[in-house]
Each structure stands twice: as structure tokens, then as C-alpha cells.
Amino acid sequence: MRTVVDKELADWAVAHRRYLHENPELSGQEYETCAYIRRCLEKLQIEILDYPAPNLVGFLPGTEGQKTIALRADIDALPIVEEGEKPYLSKVAGIAHVCGHDGHTAILLAE
Helix, strand or coil: CCCCHHHHHHHHHHHHHHHHHHHHCCCCCCCCHHHHHHHHHHHCCCEEECCCCCCEEEECCCCCCCCCCCCCCCCCCCCCCCCCCCCCCCCCCEECCCCCCCHHHHHHHHH
């Protein structure tokens, strides 16, 4: 089976994932992460519903009378020291996205 992925979209998602990975925030403290995602959604002209920070809901209306689909991604990181050699390690001491939430968020932004 051959999978075709748009290289530009893949590069875009990787860049967002790396930014989120480098700038983790703990649960309930994701204010900068939400501001970053908000800017991305605004550039994509996606409606943002009114919820108190650090919550964020983008709304893409579907077809009237059809089923609604909700997509969700956690954005919090963990209180853990990241180790390794990657050029995009966490820049925040003692907090890291070792749980994959940065990847989940980048994938949804790329949808």
C-alpha cells in the first residue's frame, strides 16, 4: 500500500509539532499554547468559539442536517525532564511533551 502525503503539509505539521514540543506547558497553564493555536486557526480563517482560556474551540460548520464530528487534542505537557540530542528539545526546565500531545495537536492543525 502506498500512502501519498503532501510534502508541504507534512513539513508544516512538523514545524508546528516542533514549536509545541519546544514550548510545553502544564495542564491548566496552556495560555501560550492556546494563543499559538489561536493564531494558526485565525490564519486558516477558522471560527473560534468563546470559551475561557486556556480552552480553545475551533468551529468548522458542516452540512445542515448531517451528523457532527468533533476532533479533540490534549495540549498539556508533563512535569518531566526531557533528555536527548534532538535540536527541538523542551526549552522549559522540568516540563516536556513526552506524551505525544504536541504531535496530536500538530496533526489536527494540519487537517
